[in-house]
Amino acid sequence: MRLIDLMKPVIALIGRPNVGKSTLFNRLTRSRDALVADMPGLTRDRHYGEGRVGDRPFLVIDTGGFEPVAKEGIMYEMAKQTKQAVAEADVVIFIVDGRQGLTPHDKTITDFLRKSGRSVMLVVNKAEGMKYTSVTADFYELGLGDPYVISAAHGDGVSDLVIEALDIAFSQRTEEEEPDSQDRGIKLAIVGRPNVGKSTLVNALLGEERVIAFDMPGTTRDSIEIAFERDGQNYTLIDTAGIRKRGKVFEAIEKFSVVKTLQSISEANVVLLLLDAQQDISEQDAHIAGFILESGRALVVGVNKWDGLQSDRRDEIKSDIERKLGFLSFAKFHFISALKTSGIAPMMKSVIQAYAAATANLSTPKLTRALIEAVEHQQPKRKGSIRPKLRYAHQGGQNPPIIVIHGNALDGVGDVYKRYLEKHFRETFSLVGTPLRIEMKSSKNPFSKTEK
Numbered sequence: 001m002r003l004i005d006l007m008k009p010v011i012a013l014i015g016r017p018n019v020g021k022s023t024l025f026n027r028l029t030r031s032r033d034a035l036v037a038d039m040p041g042l043t044r045d046r047h048y049g050e051g052r053v054g055d056r057p058f059l060v061i062d063t064g065g066f067e068p069v070a071k072e073g074i075m076y077e078m079a080k081q082t083k084q085a086v087a088e089a090d091v092v093i094f095i096v097d098g099r100q101g102l103t104p105h106d107k108t109i110t111d112f113l114r115k116s117g118r119s120v121m122l123v124v125n126k127a128e129g130m131k132y133t134s135v136t137a138d139f140y141e142l143g144l145g146d147p148y149v150i151s152a153a154h155g156d157g158v159s160d161l162v163i164e165a166l167d168i169a170f171s172q173r174t175e176e177e178e179p180d181s182q183d184r185g186i187k188l189a190i191v192g193r194p195n196v197g198k199s200t201l202v203n204a205l206l207g208e209e210r211v212i213a214f215d216m217p218g219t220t221r222d223s224i225e226i227a228f229e230r231d232g233q234n235y236t237l238i239d240t241a242g243i244r245k246r247g248k249v250f251e252a253i254e255k256f257s258v259v260k261t262l263q264s265i266s267e268a269n270v271v272l273l274l275l276d277a278q279q280d281i282s283e284q285d286a287h288i289a290g291f292i293l294e295s296g297r298a299l300v301v302g303v304n305k306w307d308g309l310q311s312d313r314r315d316e317i318k319s320d321i322e323r324k325l326g327f328l329s330f331a332k333f334h335f336i337s338a339l340k341t342s343g344i345a346p347m348m349k350s351v352i353q354a355y356a357a358a359t360a361n362l363s364t365p366k367l368t369r370a371l372i373e374a375v376e377h378q379q380p381k382r383k384g385s386i387r388p389k390l391r392y393a394h395q396g397g398q399n400p401p402i403i404v405i406h407g408n409a410l411d412g413v414g415d416v417y418k419r420y421l422e423k424h425f426r427e428t429f430s431l432v433g434t435p436l437r438i439e440m441k442s443s444k445n446p447f448s449k450t451e452k
Contacts, residue, residue, distance in 0.1 A: 008050075009169035011162075012061045012089035014082060014113070016105045019097045020125040024152035025049060025062035028162065048226070053162050058169070061085045086113070090169035092120045093161070094144065095152075098127040102138040110142045119168050122147045123161060128154060184227055185234025186355045189268035191292070193284055196276040197304040201338035202237065205230065205348075231345075233352060238264045265291060269399060270298040270355050270433075272347075277305045277317050277335070281324040289328055296400035298358035298434040299331040300350045307337040330426070331433055354433025358399045362429060367393040367403060374424040383412030391443075400435040410440035 011028075013021040029049030047062040063082040086092055094113060096106050113120045122144040127135045128151045136147045148164070150157035190198050206228055227236045265271055271292045275285060292299055303317065314335075321333065332350040336343030371393045380388045389408045396402035403425060418438050426436060 009058045009091070009166055010061065010089045011058055011165050011169070012063065012085045012092050012118075013095060014063055014086065014092050014109065015095035016097075016103070016109065017064075019095045020152045021095055022047075022062055024093075024095065024125070024150075024158070025060055027152055027155060027158055028060045051162070053159065053166065056166050058162075058166060061089065083112075086116050086118055089118055090172055091165045092116070092118045093123050093165060094120050095123050095125050096139060096147075098124040098130060098135040098149070102141060106139075106142065110144065113144075119172065120144055121161070121165060121168070124149045125152050127151055128156070184236045185229075186351065187236045187238070187267065187269045188272060188351060189238040189264040189270075189297075190272045190274060191265060191288060192274035193276070193282065193288070196274045197338040198274055201272075201274065201302070201304070201336075201344070202226070204338050204341045204344055205237065230348060233348075238268060262291060265297055266295050268297055269358065270300065270351050271295075272351065273299060273301045274338075275301065275303045275321075277303050277309055277314075280317070281320045286324055289325055293327065293435055296435050296437070298354035298399070299328065300347060300354055300433060301325075301328060301331050301333045302338075302343075302347055303333060303335045304338050306335040307340055307342060330431075330435065350433060357429075357431045358401065358434040360398070360401060360429065360431065362395045362401065362403070364392070364394040366429075367395065367425075370425060370428045371405060371421075373428075374421055377424075378417075378420060380413050380417045383409070386412060388412045396439060397437075400437055401431060402437045402439060404439045404441055406441050406443060408443055410442040413440055 013025055015021050025047065028051040030051070049060050049062070051058050051060055063085045092113060094109065096102070122139060122142060124135055124139060124147045127149045130149075132149055135149060139147045148157065148161050150161055152158065190201060192198055206226065227234070229235070273285075273289060273292060275281065289299075303321070306314070309317075332354070334343050334347040334350065336347055338344070371390055375390050380390070386409045388410050390405055390410070390413075391407040393403055393405045396404040405421070422436050422438055425431065425438075
């Protein structure tokens with residue numbers, strides 16, 4: 001399995017909570033991909049982004065607030081993530097807060113970084129309006145050389161910092177030609193309510209503890225993109241923040257995460273909607289499913305935590321799915337255990353199948369032949385004295401597939417007949433796992449009395 005392109009230099013941003021790591025990450029990647037708010041502990045996972053200075057690309061890793069000595073709980077899990085980021089990095093940018101000055105926490109992190117064997121750049125952030133000598137004096141005690149002074153919020157000193165970091169990284173690497181391009185493969189968004197097992201599924205797919213899987217609803221607050229390979233197929237996987245109900249803790253942050261989740265759905269090729277078999281299908285599940293359908297994304301549904309359920313509970317949840325999510329009949333449902341990795345292989349085959357269906361090239365002759373077969377089997381009903389005439393069809397788009405049907409008086413084609421046509425096209429072209437849109441275009445009637 002291959003994680004993201006490690007031919008590019010990798011820079012890890014390390015520091016205690018609320019020193020400005022995510023602000024610097026966003027500036028380096030020219031994005032708002034990392035959540036930023038004045039709240040310690042906001043970034044809990046390793047978060048990857050791509051940046052570029054001139055013609056020099058690089059990868060940057062944003063990490064959660066680092067507590068190297070944490071022994072349990074979420075801070076311990078965050079520390080594990082940060083240590084893994086340091087292990088992956090060519091250069092570590094250790095960020096401290098110029099306003100608060102040197103803290104015991106900074107010294108503890110320094111001790112860890114010394115033992116890591118990585119090149120470390122000490123960066124004093126939030127130095128707006130402060131003299132270099134006064135803002136850096138205390139930090140020489142750390143023994144990490146001359147500090148770099150920046151303002152991540154305003155961009156002061158950031159370009160020089162990155163150029164220096166890249167010079168260090170390139171000096172440590174053997175010369176290797178970077179591939180011209182990288183096949184990112186299927187862009188897959190994993191979505192669902194909090195605590196349904198999304199992060200556990202990501203870890204099962206990647207085979208490493210890449211995303212914190214912690215028994216706390218809303219643990220994954222951000223959307224994380226990871227390129228990987230499985231069974232010869234390339235993917236770019238997005239683990240999205242859980243969509244939470246209003247009135248919960250960090251409501252403002254969660255609202256921002258909801259926006260990112262919806263954006264991730266829109267940007268994906270295939271969406272994997274994860275449900276919790278131990279809970280009934282909620283209104284929230286149905287709303288997420290509805291948005292996926294409206295977005296036109298290909299879809300696979302995973303019903304997680306299936307292991308250990310009694311047969312009567314399994315029957316209940318299947319009945320609940322059929323009743324509340326019947327509008328997803330085009331999608332394949334898989335009953336899995338992300339924790340035990342059971343059922344994942346066939347589910348990923350369905351992801352590939354859904355992607356193939358969503359991006360299928362459908363020729364005009366074949367579509368027209370299928371249309372004629374459907375009409376011969378069952379004609380549309382008359383509207384008044386006029387029966388719609390369906391003449392030919394062509395493909396109007398992909399992801400989702402759009403089939404445009406041409407003919408006369410097509411405004412008289414009802415929804416029931418459109419569903420019949422959709423079913424026929426699905427069966428003819430094996431379009432499983434993707435929404436299918438039918439558009440009608442009537443030919444102009446030269447004898448119509450409408451004004452020109």
